[in-house]
Amino acid sequence: MSAPNGSAPVLRVDGLDVFYGGIQALRGVSLDVRKGELVTLIGCNGAGKSTTLKTVSGMLKPKAGKVVFQEQPIEGRPSHDIVRRGLALCPEGRRIFPNLTVDENLDLGAYIRSDRAEIRSDRDKMRGLFPILAERAKQLAGTLSGGEQQMLAIARALMSRPKLLMLDEPSLGLAPKLVEQIFQVLANLKREHVTILLVEQNARQALQVADRGYVLETGRIVKDGPARALADDPDVRKAYLGG
Amino acid sequence: MDFDKLLNFWGHHLVMAGVWIALALSLNLINGFTGLFSLGHQGFWGVGAYVTAVVLTVLPAEMGWADAGMLSFLMTFPLAMLVAALFGLIVGVPCLRMRGDYLAIATLGFGEIFRNIAINSEWLGTSQGLSVPNVFRAFLQEQIGLERMAARRAEMFFYIALSWAVALLTLLLLRNLMRSAHGRAITAIRDDETAAELLGVNLTRYKVLVFVLGAALAGLAGAVYANYQRYVSPNQFGFMQGVIFLVIVVMGGMGSFSGTILAALLIYAVPVFLTFAPDTWVIPIFYDPTQGGVVHRSLKDLWQVFFSLMLIIVVLLRPQGLMGNREFSLVKLWRRLFGKKSESASTSGEAGA
Ligand SMILES: Nc1ncnc2c1ncn2[C@@H]1O[C@H](COP(=O)(O)OP(=O)(O)O)[C@@H](O)[C@H]1O
Ligand SMILES: [Mg+2]
Numbered sequence: 261m262s263a264p265n266g267s268a269p270v271l272r273v274d275g276l277d278v279f280y281g282g283i284q285a286l287r288g289v290s291l292d293v294r295k296g297e298l299v300t301l302i303g304c305n306g307a308g309k310s311t312t313l314k315t316v317s318g319m320l321k322p323k324a325g326k327v328v329f330q331e332q333p334i335e336g337r338p339s340h341d342i343v344r345r346g347l348a349l350c351p352e353g354r355r356i357f358p359n360l361t362v363d364e365n366l367d368l369g370a371y372i373r374s375d376r377a378e379i380r381s382d383r384d385k386m387r388g389l390f391p392i393l394a395e396r397a398k399q400l401a402g403t404l405s406g407g408e409q410q411m412l413a414i415a416r417a418l419m420s421r422p423k424l425l426m427l428d429e430p431s432l433g434l435a436p437k438l439v440e441q442i443f444q445v446l447a448n449l450k451r452e453h454v455t456i457l458l459v460e461q462n463a464r465q466a467l468q469v470a471d472r473g474y475v476l477e478t479g480r481i482v483k484d485g486p487a488r489a490l491a492d493d494p495d496v497r498k499a500y501l502g503g
Numbered sequence: 504m505d506f507d508k509l510l511n512f513w514g515h516h517l518v519m520a521g522v523w524i525a526l527a528l529s530l531n532l533i534n535g536f537t538g539l540f541s542l543g544h545q546g547f548w549g550v551g552a553y554v555t556a557v558v559l560t561v562l563p564a565e566m567g568w569a570d571a572g573m574l575s576f577l578m579t580f581p582l583a584m585l586v587a588a589l590f591g592l593i594v595g596v597p598c599l600r601m602r603g604d605y606l607a608i609a610t611l612g613f614g615e616i617f618r619n620i621a622i623n624s625e626w627l628g629t630s631q632g633l634s635v636p637n638v639f640r641a642f643l644q645e646q647i648g649l650e651r652m653a654a655r656r657a658e659m660f661f662y663i664a665l666s667w668a669v670a671l672l673t674l675l676l677l678r679n680l681m682r683s684a685h686g687r688a689i690t691a692i693r694d695d696e697t698a699a700e701l702l703g704v705n706l707t708r709y710k711v712l713v714f715v716l717g718a719a720l721a722g723l724a725g726a727v728y729a730n731y732q733r734y735v736s737p738n739q740f741g742f743m744q745g746v747i748f749l750v751i752v753v754m755g756g757m758g759s760f761s762g763t764i765l766a767a768l769l770i771y772a773v774p775v776f777l778t779f780a781p782d783t784w785v786i787p788i789f790y791d792p793t794q795g796g797v798v799h800r801s802l803k804d805l806w807q808v809f810f811s812l813m814l815i816i817v818v819l820l821r822p823q824g825l826m827g828n829r830e831f832s833l834v835k836l837w838r839r840l841f842g843k844k845s846e847s848a849s850t851s852g853e854a855g856a
Contacts, residue, residue, distance in 0.1 A: 317701060343703040355698040357691045359758075359828065367684075368691050372703035420702065 268331055269294045270424050270455055271316070271347070276325035278308075278315050285311045287479045288325070293424060293457050298450045300458045300466040300487065302500060303476035309459040310352050312476070313426050316457075317349040318342040330423065344372050346423035350430065354409045356416065358402025362393055365401050365412055369419025379419070386415040389445065407438035414445065418454075425449070426457045431465070443469055463500035467491040475500070507656070514659040520771045521666030522728050525673045527751040527767040528760060529720035532677050534749070535757030535828075536686075537713045538693035543594070543610030544748050546617045547718040549740030550590050551583035551725020553621065556633040556735045558582060561626060573646075576638040579726045587722025588715050590617075595714040600707050602696075606714075614745060621737040632736025635729055662731045669727050673720050674760055680716075689713060693758075750810075754817050755824050762826025769813070774806040 269292035278286040285308050293299045303309050314320045316327050318339040327335040329347050357365050366386060370379045387394035390411040396404060401412055410430055417425055430446075431439040443465050449456060450469065460466035467473055467487045475483040475496060483496065490496050530544045558579050559571040594613045598605035621627045639661060643654040680686055691699040692709055700706050729735050751770050755762030785799035817825065 319697065319701075338705075339700045340703045340705045343701060349701050351698060351701060355695050357694040357698065359694050360687060360690055364687055364690075368687055368699070368702055368704075371684075371688065416702070 267294065270330060271457065272326070272328040273312070273316060274326040274328070276312070276315055276327070277323045278311055278320055279323050280311075285479055286315070286322075289476070289479070289481055290325075291474050291481065291484070293455060295455055296453045297472065298446070298456045298458060298470045300460055300470035300473045301476055302460055302463040302466055302473060304500075305461065306478075307476040308479040309476055310428055311479075313349055313351075313428050313457070313459055316426065317347065343420060343422075346421075347426070348417045348420045348422035348424070349426045350413050350417035350428065352428040352432065354406070354413045356401045356404070356409050356412050358400065360401055361398050362401050362404070362412060363397045365416050366393070366419050369416035370421075372420055382419055382421070386418065389448065390415050407434050407441070410434060410438070410442065411445075414442075418449075422454075424455045424457060426459070428459045429461060430458075431460065431462050439465070463496070464491075467501075507652070510656060510659055514663055516771070516775050517663045518659075518666045518727075518731050520768060521663070521670045522724050522731075523748075523751070523771050524670040524764050524767045525666070525724040525727075526721055527748050527755070527763045528670070528673045528677060529717040529724075530748050531752045531755070531757065531760065531763045532680075532720075533714055533717040535752055535759075535763075536677075536681060536693065537689050537710065539599075539710060539714060540604055540607040541610045541714065541717070542607050542742075542745060542749070543612075543614040544717070544721050545740045545742070545745035546610070546614030547587045547591060547721035548725040548728070548744075549614075549617055549621075549735075549737075550587045551722030552729035552735045552740070553627060553633075553725075554583040554586045554722070555579040555726045555729035556628075556635050559635050559638060559730075560633050565626075571636055571638050573638060573642050576642075576730070579730060580723060583722040583726035584719040585722075587725065588719035591715040591718025592711070595711050595718075599710040599714060611742070614740070614742060618737045618740060628736070630737055632734060632739075635733045635735065637733055639730070662727075666727050666731070669723055670764075673723075674764075676720070678760060685709070750814060753824060754814065756826035756828060757824060758828030759824065759826035759830055761831035762824050762829075765825055765831075770810070773809055773813070777803055777806055777809070 271293040273289060273291045276286050276289040277284065289308070289312055291299070291301070291312075301309050301312060311320065315322050315335070316329075318334070318337050318341070321336050325335065326333060329342070329345055332345065334342055334345065334347070357368065360368070363383070366383050367379070370382065373379055387397075392408050392411060393415055396408065401409065404412060414427065414430060417427075427446075431442050434442065439462065446456065446458065446469050458466055458470060467490055470487040473484065473487045473490045474481050475490065483490065483493065485493075491501070526544060526548055530541065533539050533541045533544075558575055562568065563571050563575075590613070594609050595606070598609045622630045627633065637658075640654055640658050643649045643657055644651065647654075649657060681689065688699065688704045688709060691702070691704060692706060696706055732739075747770065751766045752763060754770070755764070755766030780802035782801055782803070784802040786802065786805070787797045788800045789798055790796065791798050821827075
């Protein structure tokens with residue numbers, strides 16, 4: 261993977277092998293994300309996308325391979341420690357806290373921070389980004405619709421001010437209009453130079469918004485390159501973009 | 504009825520109700536608010552009670568000290584908390600580091616092991632138990648100079664106040680904890696521990712903290728109980744006692760302090776009031792020709808039946824418990840009863856006091 265600018269990547273994943281019991285889910289997965297980039301990892305259901313993000317965020321321990329975040333090895337560290345280093349994962353399936361209010365969910369997003377004034381201003385920023393969160397501030401998060409919960413999950417992850425935000429299928433299970441809205445948000449975040457690693461099954465839209473992409477098939481990276489080039493690649497078109 | 508008889512009867516039940524409330528509250532912190540599953544709360548309660556007996560009875564006898572005085576009496580409370588917390592740490596740390604319900608098995612084992620050690624240890628009085636000297640009464644009579652009757656009354660008032668003060672202390676401590684940023688993290692753990700950890704919440708640390716705090720508070724209730732009863736024995740801290748506390752928590756609502764208090768009072772009070780039922784109040788129970796047809800039982804003896812019925816009714820009608828995870832609030836009640844319509848339509852699930 262060639263680095264166009266000389267700087268070290270924010271995240272470098274090198275030769276990950278990950279197993280579930282005896283079943284190997286990742287085979288030598290390598291990828292990197294540089295500062296300010298939006299990189300997407302696409303692949304079919306079961307390809308190993310979530311496994312990759314879970315391993316990077318410390319929920320799974322790799323059998324072999326390295327995860328280097330800001331030039332520090334982090335593989336095998338506990339998740340709560342990895343977040344503190346500035347690596348946030350917005351997990352698959354939203355996973356907001358239903359018995360806490362929207363505001364409390366956001367506050368928990370800033371759990372690792374102690375700069376109260378800044379946290380408050382970030383919360384206002386999130387309300388600007390997702391107006392629905394201002395309207396529903398005092399409502400229990402469990403009463404939000406699926407799309408609203410996804411907005412909350414993204415906002416919550418951003419509240420930690422991550423140096424790298426990883427999103428696991430944020431558009432999954434949402435109505436087309438909401439999917440559009442989510443990708444709009446991603447485009448906005450990119451404009452603000454938030455570094456993002458985006459996992460998606462929705463390859464068409466992911467490649468539209470991303471700078472670069474990787475294609476994962478049954479636990480292996482089979483292709484990578486600029487998003488535009490991947491979108492034009494005949495194999496990718498056939499397999500992921502419907503011809 | 505004369506005053507002292509009334510005081511003895513109602514005073515005793517007031518003390519015990521306070522102890523039950525304190526125990527149920529701290530169990531609700533563990534099982535309800537945090538979503539852990541402890542089956543050993545009676546064990547930590549017992550540890551606190553036995554620590555008291557050891558400090559006031561066993562140690563002075565073994566070491567040839569003078570009879571325990573007020574200082575020892577006062578020391579039983581922090582010591583009971585400390586030792587119970589220590590046992591909480593020993594039981595909790597290994598299982599709370601792992602995911603899954605290891606805690607239920609470990610706490611169940613702990614409660615029974617503790618009981619069996621007490622049963623088999625001469626030092627702890629075997630199954631006969633240990634008596635605890637009435638240090639406080641001796642203090643009232645010898646140091647303050649109260650005469651016997653007055654001292655007895657003062658002692659009863661003291662234990663009523665003490666047990667309810669411990670219940671109140673438990674309530675305030677836990678309520679403030681749950682309202683703090685830590686409380687949010689604890690709720691997050693109960694809702695979705697993976698998501699909580701992904702935000703930086705150290706799961707093990709919080710679970711151990713909650714469990715040890717719960718154990719310490721149970722130990723404190725144990726010291727109150729042992730000093731008041733002046734007697735500890737293994738069968739006071741049996742598994743069924745723990746089940747009753749668990750039922751209180753489930754019935755009141757996992758995640759509601761007011762629900763726990765309500766349920767503790769209910770479950771404690773119903774059998775007490777049943778003892779007032781006249782013997783002529785009988786209800787048919789079953790049909791047995793060998794006993795001459797329909798067999799009747801006095802209402803007095805039917806506590807178990809009421810207990811089960813109450814539980815079935817609550818589970819059927821309100822599976823979330825009497826209060827769910829809401830709190831009783833005088834302010835809200837006032838608004839609901841006397842306020843304008845628009846005011847009473849507050850957001851659901853909002854916690855208030
Ligand atoms: N907890 C698990 N236990 C066993 N196998 C799993 C588990 N989670 C995922 N897998 C398997 O690992 C592979 C990759 O899964 P995953 O990373 O979730 O795929 P994706 O996110 O790309 O849909 C799949 O074959 C899946 O069946
Ligand atoms: Mg997935």
